[in-house]
Amino acid sequence: MKFLKFFTIFFLIFGFLITPNTFYVHADVNLDLHATSAVLMEPISKTILYEKNKDQKLYPASMTKMMGLTLALEAINDGRITWEEEVTVSEYASSMGGTQIYLEPNEKMSVRDLFKAVAINSANDAICALGEHIFHSPNAFIDEMNQRAKDFGMVNTSFRNATGFDDENHYTTAYDMALLASHLVSYGNQILQFTSMKEGYVRENSEKPFWLVNTNKLLRYYDGMDGLKTGYTSKAGYNLSATAKRNGVRLVSVVMNLDTIAHRSQDTTRLLDYGFSLLHRETLFQKGDVISDVTLDTIKKDKIQAVVEEDVDILLFKDERKEDVVMTFDLYVQRPPIEKDQEIGLLKLVTPSKREYQYKIYSNKEVEELSFFDLVVNYIMEFIL
Secondary structure, rough: OOOOOOEEEOOOOOOOOOOOOOOOOOOOOOOOOHHHHEEEOOOOOOOOEEEEOOOOOOOOHHHHHHHHHHHHHHHHHHHOOOOOEEEEEHHHEEEEEEOOOOOOOOOOHHHHHHHHHHHHOHHHHHHHHHHHHHOOHHHHHHHHHHHHHHHOOOOOOOOOOOOOOOOOOOOOHHHHHHHHHHHHHHHHHHHHHHHOOEOOOOOOOOOOOEEEEOOOHHHOOOOOOEEEEEEEEOOEEEOOOOOOEOOOEEEEEEEEEEEEEHHHHHHHHHHHHHHHEEEEEEEOOOOOOOOEEOOOOOOOOOOEEEEEOOOEEEEEEEEOOHHHEEEEEEOOOOOEEEEOOOOEEEEEOOOOOOOOOEEEEEEOOEEOOOOOOHHHHHHHHHOOO
């Protein structure tokens, strides 16, 4: 065998992540929801645990702003902007109606405070100021929103503004919003530190402090709730993309086009309660654990150990057994030089229901580049074999 492509090992383990565009609806149940459309999703795997009319196109209202928040976090993590840098507010951004923090033209506010105003208070002027600052024009911001929607697989979404104002060409689905929410929560505390706040301030130490009140009332009442984004217009009805975490299990739910806030809260509670009844988490490997020995493609048959640099946490359905799972390695680095802590491949976990979970694996040692003599011998051996 010239090149070792896969190591397949059967372990007493279970994995729960999934490759893109592969989904699994766990049970056929009726939760008697009020929402026109709804989705319950496990955000890492994008596994659908419950859905109702998931692909029906509806108005998203301010759930739109989740995309703007995502683009802001991408810019921060890419180093294009920082949390503390100041944004100069344009006349256009200050002119937004609806929910706002009453920004004035040429007012300066930090990226952090603008982000906070969007995440907590759904401020229309703040999201427009952020978008203009990052992309230099409102249209460029909206173009990037639509591009990222395509990248995330949101095939039934069209954005025409950054705020969520009603427009017949501005629409999405519960499923697409669940995909977006799942991506957003992957930023962890960078987003959840804001969306979990029940209240806060911008301009706190100025002559014009502004008190922010979170529109997600379930933060006060639902155990584990720490986000994510509400939305309401007369055409959209009451919408909510929510996320909660209990006992290591995080879920995302989306409900759209409800008639009251009370029904929105009831539906969200039913979805999340149902999801938490299905799943529990286990840690298979901890950060730094050796997963397997790997023999390299050299005449010396050098060995390295494949390790993980993060905890391998998995979610289990109550009716599935970890004994029935297959673990494989997909190695894309198989010969020296290899540096210590270099990424060398993927750990893949496949469940009985064909869901896949992928983790990066790394080398725990350095292996020097092959000498000219070794290269010649390797070439001869490959030719012979």
